[in-house]
Amino acid sequence: MNPSIETLNKYADTIRKLRYVGSIEIDYLSINCTKLKVLAIEIERLSAQPGLSPAIAELIQRNTHTLKTFLFRKQMSITSTTDIWEELANCQTINLIQVSSCNIHSGDMTSFWKACSKAKVLYLQAVKLYCGSSQPQADLLQFQFPRLRYLYISSMINVTNYSQLSIVAGAPKLEIFNWKPCHRSGFPIDEYQETFSQHCTRGFSSYIGLYGEGQSPGVHGWEIFNKRIIFAYVTTLKDHTQAKTWQL
Known part of the structure; x- marks a missing residue:
């Protein structure tokens, strides 16, 4: 009570x-x-x-x-x-x-x-x-x-x-960005790369998780260490994870 x-x-x-x-x-x-x-x-x-x-x-x-x-x-x-x-x-x-x-x-x-x-x-x-x-x-x-x-x-x-x-x-x-999109949510890879390059120049020291599925491609996850973006994604839930690395 x-x-x-x-x-x-x-x-x-x-x-x-x-x-x-x-x-x-x-x-x-x-x-x-x-x-x-x-x-x-x-x-x-x-x-x-x-x-x-x-x-x-x-x-x-x-x-x-x-x-x-x-x-x-x-x-x-x-x-x-x-x-x-x-x-x-x-x-x-x-x-x-x-x-x-x-x-x-x-x-x-x-x-x-x-x-x-x-x-x-x-x-x-x-x-x-x-x-x-x-x-x-x-x-x-x-x-x-x-x-x-x-x-x-x-x-x-x-x-x-x-x-x-x-x-x-x-x-x-x-420092930390965790993102889980709604379904059918496409991810603008190039635009995010540019934004992080311009506005987060000191880099991240923490894990950044992006999860979900979508269109061209859906997002599986990424990490940023020492000003380097490691971006992993899947085009469908059944595809194997592929990795892409950007050096900032």
Whole structure:
């Protein structure tokens, strides 16, 4: 059984981590915590409670000087989440942002990428972007990712391989890039080679995994060591892995 709101407020000054799972009562988001380091929101449908998104934003606002980790998953929202991303972008200490199984609508796009641009570690998994008539590239080009060191992208919908290059190009400190594409996702080998050559000149010391299948060719995996890109790929799942090496 959950503790009462009165009890939580009594000890609010000592709470450093909060995790909300399943159905959330808005009153529990009003806890007067001001020293949170980790906030995890794991719910099924944000739209079920119209006031939930502003309440989450207000909780973030009360912790803009301490919050380091924000996890947002399992919400298939039909409501705007702009206020959440705007407050997250104002966090002065945010290091890790993880967003999973989430719909980002066209009106939320700018604030979403603005928040993501503040992170050192960024996980985006099964996130669907509803771009309307615009392209996600247009939103991404507005932002740099100056603090980003680790990027994990998996099964992003309506984010092309080309638009992902905007993140890489704007992340001069990027050390690890893990990428798992949606099915039938072709990979622009030459464009990625050029981007890494221009924007990651100091090279990577960590494994970079790219997995999946696609068109001409699908991606199997690659590694970068000492400014050298080793790119391995398969044209179909049944083909043997072939390797290609680039010297930067």
